[in-house]
Amino acid sequence: MSVLNGVSYGLLLFMLSAGLTLIFSMMGVLNFAHASFYMLGAYFAYQVSEWTNYWVAFVVAPILVAVMGGLFERYVLRKTHKSGHVAELLVTFGLSFVILELVQLIWGRSAVDYKVPAALDGSLFKLFNSSFPEYRAFMMLVAVGMLVSLFLMLKKTRIGLVIQAALTHPETTEALGHNVPRVFAMVFAGGCALAGLAGVIGGNAFITEPGMAQAVGAIIFVVVVVGGMGSLAGALIASVLIGLMQTFAVGLDWSFLGGLSALGIDVTPDTFGYPVWKLKLSQIGPILPYLLLVVMLVVRPKGIMGTRDD
Amino acid sequence: MSAADTSKIALEVKELHAFYGKSHILQGVNLKVNEGEIVALLGRNGAGRSTTVKAIMGMVDNTGEVIWRGKNILGMKAYEIAHLGLGYVPESRDIFPKLTVHQNLMLGEKGGKKPNRWSFEDMYKMFPRLRERQHTEAGVLSGGEQQMLTLCRTLMGDPDLIMIDEPTEGLAPAIVQLVAEYLMELKRRGISVVLVEQKLAIALQISDRVYVMGDRRIVFEGTPAELKADANIRKEWLEV
Ligand SMILES: Nc1ncnc2c1ncn2[C@@H]1O[C@H](COP(=O)(O)OP(=O)(O)OP(=O)(O)O)[C@@H](O)[C@H]1O
Ligand SMILES: [Mg+2]
Secondary structure (H helix, E strand, C coil), X not given: CHHXXXXXXXXXXXXXXXXXXXXXXXXXXXXXXXXXXXXXXXXXXXXHHHHCCHHHHHHHHHHHHHHHHHHHHHHHHHHHHHHCHHXXXXXXXXXXXXXXXXXXXXXXXXXXXXXXXXXXXXXXXXXXXXXXXXXXXXXXXXXXXXXXXXXXHHHHCHHHHHHHHHHHCHHHHHHCCCCHHHHXXXXXXXXXXXXXXXXXXXXXXXXECCCHHHHHHHXXXXXXXXXXXXXXXHHHHHHHHHHHXXXXXXXXCCEHHHHHHHCCCCCCCCCCCHHHHCCEHHXXXXXXXXXXXXXXXXXXXXXXXXXXXX | CCCCCCCCEEEEEEEEEEEECCEEEEEEEEEEEECCCEEEEEECCCCCHHHHXXXXXXXXXXXXXXXXXXXXXXXXXXXXXXXXXXXXXXXXXXXXXXXXXXXXXXXXXXXXXXXXXXXXXXXXXXXXXXXXXXXXXXXXXXXXXXHHHHHHHHHCCCCCEEEEECCCCCCCHHHHHHHHHHHHHHHHCCCEEEEEECCHHHHHHHCCEEEEEECCEEEEEECHHHHHHCHHHHHHHHCC
């Protein structure tokens, strides 16, 4: 059961990190505001489903987010590009605050009541007394569908070929007659649409509140670095890994204490470092991804599938 | 298409200056290319030849005039210039290494409505090596094969004028000869060629006219025969 929950959370992370890593290959810097587009997706979906219903929101919210992302790329980022990477980084950083303030201004500081639609609110099946929610299955379905179409689009279509070429060799690609600035705007908007869609399906599965961008933002940076900056396959592996890790950690009550006594070592409150040994895995769960990040940077700095040597 | 009217000017560059950030590289370059003509651009390392073709292609900041078939194209974007019929083959064989040979060629196509005078079949006939390796990742090809690939990739965009930056650098003599034949084939088809070269022999063998660059401007203009006769120019600007 935890496996399925972990995988569905991991796939959601992948929808976010896929866009982030593509945009990274293109700009050369990480987009700090990426998780903010995830949050916008959730809030837009909440608002639109209040006005109409969930299915309209499912379609409309990602489109709205994509349009906002496209406009931001066209009118802000592209102008900043000449001033170098630091400026680009700062402007995305600034955008994340603007979005946060706007969200709080419009929808308030506490969580909004964005619920899973009634049609998907049941449990799909039961196993060992725990049930697997229908909505989790729906999330997985959407994520896998997105993953497959992203793959087909990149590998099988002409525009996918141009994107692949433009990501690594923008100047040569443009000199061959391809409108690379437009390709970049499309990649940016597409990445935002994915983040928005992740917000639509994640916002009601978890919680829709102003802190959600920051919470997930840190995790997807870890995913992208661990997976290897710019590698989609690496991002997929890292997403699922971290999804599983977090879900398992929360469900487990093991502690070092238990582990050590199983090895025959007696640990008492007087033993050196007792507060550390008695920590339960579920307590350190939230920091596991960052531990993984540190270990990864030490062992293999370019990430799981990274090719960059620098 | 047959050989073009070589008395008509195709491309005219006037007082071209180019900049990389704050460094002022080209100091007022003037040159002309007639329809269907092969023009060589010679000079030592750092003379500014690559910068000249990049500036014509709109890939570096520049001022002056670049007139293509009567229209000033300076200030246009590189992809727009490509759509007007100018082709560019970058130096250092800048292929897309993770894509296959065939995909590299596909990226040369611009996907416009205009019928293309070249097909994949033409490319594979010209360089049978490329047909054998069409499903191979371009990154693993030999230097000579990568050079053939960049030449063909740009050709798939059906340019009327093609600018080629050092196509023979580091290639074996047999492959240099293949490149020379490719250039002659372009000329037969009425395509104008700007050839940036280091090797004097091939340039003198196939060009109609020659420019020599030194100190980031043009220091000599004439026919291959005139350059052969001018020992001073060769000594001052070409020999190492
Ligand atoms: N990206 C760049 N930034 C700053 N200066 C550059 C850049 N590229 C080239 N230059 C400088 O511009 C001058 C002309 O370079 P260019 O590449 O045009 O020479 P070239 O004649 O093609 O010679 P070669 O290809 O053999 O180096 C050189 O002095 C070079 O140092
Ligand atoms: Mg050069």
